[in-house]
Amino acid sequence: MCIAPSLGAGHPRTRCRDGRGRRMSRSGRRTAPLTARPPGRPRPAGLSHGALSLIAAWFAAGTIALLTGATAVVILLAVGLVAMIAAVISGWRGVSGTRMHSVVTSPLVATGDEMTWHIEVTGSQPAHLILRLAGDGGRQTVAHGWVNPGTSTIGGTAPRRGVYRAVEAEWCSAGRVGLVWWRRRCRLTITELVVAPRAAADGAPLALATDEAEGERVTSTHPGRDELDGVHSWRDGDELTGIHWPSTLRTGEFVVRQRFREHDERWVVHARTGTTDSTAEAARVRHTLERGLAAGATVAVQVDGGSAVDLVDDAAVLHWAARFDPHDSAQPTLPWWKRAVLVSPEPDRALSATARRLLSIATAVSMLMVLEPLGYGSTAVAVVLTAVLVAALVTGSRRQLPDVYRQLLGLVAGVAVGAVLIDFTAIDSVGASLRYLLPQVLVSLVVMQGFECVDRRGARVTLACAAVLTAYAAGIRIDDHLSLWLLAAVGSMAIASHQVGRHRQLHPRPWHSNVTRVVSFLVAAAAVVAILAVVPVPRGPAQLTLPTWLTELRPTQGRGELAAADGSPLLGGPTNNRTSAAGASGYPGFSTTMDTSLRGDLGDEVILRVRSPYPDFWRGQTFSNFDGRTWYVEDGTANVKADRTEGPDHLLKLADGDASLYGNDEMVQTFYLQVDMPNIVFAAYRAKRVLLNAPLWQRSDGALRADVVLPAGSAYTVVSDRTEATPDVLRRYGDLARFGSPGRYLQLPDSVTDRTRALAREITAGSTTTYDAIRAIESWMNANITYDLSAPVPPEGTDSVDQFLFESQTGFCEQIATATAIMLRTLGIPARIATGYVPSSRDKVAGVWISRARDAHAWVEVNFRDPGWIAFDPTASVPLSGEARLHTIGADLAAAIGAVIGEHITLVLLVALGGAALLVAVRLTRRWWRRRRRGRWGLLQDHFAAEAVARGAPPTAANAQLAAAFTDDDAIAATAAALAAELDASAFSATWVDDDETYARTRAALRSLRV
Structure with a gap:
């Protein structure tokens, strides 16, 4: 490495001696070797302007995850964590491979003179270089600027008077992510750089x-x-x-x-x-x-x-x-208490117009993502988007408004948006404020912050606010489109963040940089899944903010009697109306009676979305009295008792047969109603607390009834105690028949046949415990019964169980559960029928279980004394409460991604190939446009300059100086000189004529110069 200095204009080319008595050339130029210490290790330098707000947004999203228990918010947290790690690694890579090989400048200047530094560096990415001189004048910064791999030129001013014998180079980079800055220093001992003071106005004696x-x-x-x-x-x-x-x-x-x-x-x-x-x-x-x-x-x-x-x-x-x-001459060192702290190392603060436009798109996406599930119409959405557009126009204009006017306009826009969105009459609790106040305030703040996007700090603060909005939306959305919204929001924010941190002096990226980006994206996605692979599915929201709301208040009549979605009495029975059949009213099990020969015409419409860590039987009704064909809620002697609580926080009592010993596992379930529903409150056993904005009736059999019907869009939360019911635990209770049970759970109709009793004894002959007997009956059902919704109706006057077990041996869940319960009762085992919904699928991004109309179900509940009622069903894949294990979010996400790819493999391949083709087309188009704009001689000039710079020539040098870099041999030097002259003539000569022969000859000469 060397320093090759030259005197600036005004310095006479005379012979003189330097301070050490050595003769200097008449030109004042001296070349001497540089002694470089090994570069220091990369060290963190700080964060970009406004990056702290993004970190604060991540913690705010963590708070939202605790409040909502939403899987999607946890996924966003993992994405943010990977982005932080990527920012750290990207900045480290930006400086770890950078090396400075030479620095060239004038050796003799005066304080304040403009200086030009020619730097030769190697590395993979551009870096911001700061040059400091060390010597008699102390340690001073003399130049800074962006340098690209190769030879770059940066400008600066001469420092204080003194003789400087070392250059300290500090290069900083935040990599492609542009958020976390790293620095690396290298100290080089150089030939003396002499800096004289400027001449004073008056002289000395x-x-x-x-x-x-x-x-x-x-x-x-x-x-x-x-x-x-x-x-x-x-x-x-x-x-x-x-x-x-x-x-x-x-x-x-x-x-x-x-x-x-x-x-x-x-x-x-x-x-x-x-x-x-x-x-x-x-x-x-x-x-x-x-x-x-x-x-x-x-x-x-x-x-x-x-x-x-x-x-x-x-x-x-x-x-x-x-x-x-x-x-x-050395500058005194400031005491530590006077030094600046938290100063961002990012050298640029300006915000490009492209970044501002992308920022508007990102904020608009996050706002739409929030407003849609909150039920706002097109008018409110139009007001918000108009405010975002006005903010973009005001801050993106070349003629900036004075700060006071701009901030006042932002305040007016924010207040206007808040006035349109906030309904103070709906805020009556902490939970209501989280839905009807918090998001509206956030949207208003984002609108106001949009008017502060005049620099990078303001832009990143706006991105942080948009990220919080996105996290909130991910916490309240449970629809099928959540995945697409998340991709749109995260993608738009990532692109906007990259554009905000982009620096203009980036060198052209090679073709393989796009491949590197794709690989980096895939690695980041894999890292997100890997992190989530050790994160279990959230157990539920914070107890303080259990969600509940009603979109409409429609009271019912009576003391907890069943009411249909329209408020009329729910009498049960099938319906031929497809619209009503899609909801709970179309299922015969949601009434005071259930005819085992009826199923109803149920469809695929989504009825419930339940945010819960485990799948379970969402129970809505129980039946204990059977007449051989129909189940009844009441036993025929007295009405089932019911207790009323006002709410919205309802604490429940123990119902008949409920567990006397509870487990230590609370399960929080939030039910989101997708269609108008009757007043049935569904819950997993054993519910102990219900959050519902309406009075609630708790019946002695455990069924829950609201004092209102439940319209679509409403939500309520149930907290249940889960018992540790496992096969081993249940086997410890042995044979329940020997303990005796209430008669209503052992009641048998007179129509039960002897062969039904005999079959029950035969199936359970080898069972020593009640649990084994139940599993034996379930196994027999699986082996001998065909599940068929079009099973024949049993003839009049026959016992439906006998007909099902010995004649048709085909049926659906109501008949299978009935046969199981009756056979258990013949063995002295207390059993009853429960109806409700079972989850058929899970939205792994939203973290909710989905129950459709066809998932209305009937199952058997057996009373195991201390654990209480335990559900059994051979047709539903719901595990025992003690056997259920929390999945990890990563496992769910990987399974979801694999399922999507597997189901749409053709589309995935087409998108991948189409994206690659589009990328190639864009690059070819850009190359064609550049050639068209520069012209063929302009391209020759660019290639000639690139070859010269690669050989060490300053990038801003004239063609004659560029030609001087070709010193391989005399022939190469002569060719370079002739080529430089021809290029100068093409640019500046008025008599030069462009012809194909001259162009071909010049192009051939350029090819002969290439390394």
């Missing part, structure tokens, strides 16, 4: 002297103004043929200086050390010395009355002024 020759001398206060025209006398040491040409040119005549006598004028300038400002003293001395040289005198400097030292020219004067009394 001086003494005039002559040589020993006798004769008269001419002096004046203004030397040179009173010389006479005439012939200049020869001076001692001049060549005999030497001629002194005129030093001044006046209009119409030559003026030459005339010596009357054979002696020289000598100026001795006095300098004093120990002054309070040695730099000012050196500047005054420099002023007087340069005056003497301009007058043609020989000059010398005398320090503190010592020996006079002759200075032969301007360069020598500058060297002396730079070295004079250097003790006070």
